[in-house]
Amino acid sequence: MKPKFILLHKTNSLIFFNNGSVNKITFMCMINKGMIMKKISKLRFLQFQECLSPLGKISSRPLFGGYSLAIENTVFAMVAEGEIYLRVCEQSASYRVEHHSPMLMMRKNGRPVALKYYRIDEALWQDSKMLFHLSQLSLHSARSEKQHQRDSGRLKNLPNISFHMELMLIHAGITDVKMLRTLGAEKSWLKLREHNKGISINVLESLAGAIAGIHSAALPAQRRQELREWANTQGYSVEDYSG
Template identity: 55%
Template sequence: MKKRSYARIHQSKECLSPLGDISYRSLFGGYSLTVENVVFAMVSEGELYLRASEQSEVYFVEKASESLVYQKRGRAIALNYYHVDEALWSDREKLLQLSTDALYSARREKSRLKAQQRLKDLPNLTHSLEMMLWEVGIADVRTLHAYGAKRSWIKLRHLKKGLGVRVLLALAGAICGVHEAALPAATRRELVEWGHLYAKRQPR
């Protein structure tokens, strides 16, 4: 299978060379294709998948193209990448156009995200906690503020039941922009009492 994937990577680099210098690396059990560190396509099990853009999504949906599916903890997660079939490989002009759209869209998205503050940049929030928040649908600072510390903590506990009140305090501090130890004593006490009471009420 690796041989097939490497052959497809070589073919992609050759056909899509007008996009620039294309690099690849392992990702999600396959390989990402990048131009200047911007991911615009994936190769998985010997097949090429293009990142969806506003322009290309219409084309791929009309063609009923398959999405790239990634297995995580036994769950199938459909990624926002569409399969390039043999008909599209035969139409090099269309393939290049869709690939260009994918690259431009990925660049815009990367610039937009770069301008936003990452969750892990907030006080108390580690990379692993950021990943957990993403898994429960809290992917940015604005969403975290909208949910608030208590609701965000409850969502995290649905993912990991043993999560303690220390994480609740960390979330509250992150929202306030301070280290959890700097939270007002009354706020800390109220959160700890509420957290313990909530945990007791939940079935084991």
């Protein structure tokens, strides 16, 4: 059985619960405050990871002098100066206002700037259900924003879409990812062919792959065959193109 613990921040004490036994370890005073903060940060992270384990594995990367915390490549929290901060979202506003949650600050051009992350306070550390709930809200909000950026972002950011392909799509009236997804590969391909009859079946497969988020070569054989059969119904002969 894994040991569980509660960190008593104000007294610099740790309570470990292990198979029913209780052991108390009191931190010795350290001149190097950074060492204390590093230990606290690590222990907090372990507690945080255990609480959020149903959401997936938490990964960390250095960022802004601290660390970003992510689940499945979506950043939803930060670690800075021994504290963990959750990403701000609309759904957590009432909690933040009620508890006067401090924001994560960083210096930019010598001036303090508040980032969109609020500190997990002591009350929240002691309430695992609320901690899980607010963390889940931050994660879901971050995922939604990430998806929105993908949908409304530059076409060139998609697989198979080169700068030249992006220009052709824009010229055909398809200006962003959201429009491409809405139209679909087939209608987008037809729009391209309205301006250039030389557009090949390879471009159709590239568009389908871009929408699916994969390289065109990774398209399933069935999907590839469907596209070719559909192209034939539009008067396009695969045999006419050898490239």
